[in-house]
Amino acid sequence: MPTANGNANPEVVATVAEQIEVANQTFATNRSVRARAGALRTETSALLLTYRAYRFARIAGGSDVSDNDRVRRFLHDFCSGDGQSKSYAGYSRGSVCQACGSAIRPGDLEYDVVTTTAELRLDALCYAVFMEVQRTMPGAAAP
Numbered sequence: 001m002p003t004a005n006g007n008a009n010p011e012v013v014a015t016v017a018e019q020i021e022v023a024n025q026t027f028a029t030n031r032s033v034r035a036r037a038g039a040l041r042t043e044t045s046a047l048l049l050t051y052r053a054y055r056f057a058r059i060a061g062g063s064d065v066s067d068n069d070r071v072r073r074f075l076h077d078f079c080s081g082d083g084q085s086k087s088y089a090g091y092s093r094g095s096v097c098q099a100c101g102s103a104i105r106p107g108d109l110e111y112d113v114v115t116t117t118a119e120l121r122l123d124a125l126c127y128a129v130f131m132e133v134q135r136t137m138p139g140a141a142a143p
Ligand SMILES: [Zn+2]
Pocket: 097, 098, 099, 100, 101, 102, 122, 123, 125, 126, 127
């Protein structure tokens, strides 16, 4: 900012320079954090694919016996993870069942099953399986 005689005010110049330095440091830190987050995301995906591959829906036709077993195992694993869960039902705006991978059409019922650390969106068929699995779990509370 110029002073009355037209020269730049040295205090303002110093402040602007400091702010530019802070902005540069912030930008560098931001880039570093983003790079680290990307690396962690990649590592997480690799770990999930290695140890939890059954959690990812395979593309398969219909609901054959092996797919039902996979969904049941998946839901059993989910139930045994974090103790109590709560269920919320609502009309879908178009989503995907996280147990079987089927599309949930807009307007159909969908269920969000929430634990302290995880959340699962299910279609009506998989939610029925979830309820059945949960009933068989020792010490499991009602959803
Ligand atoms: Zn499903």
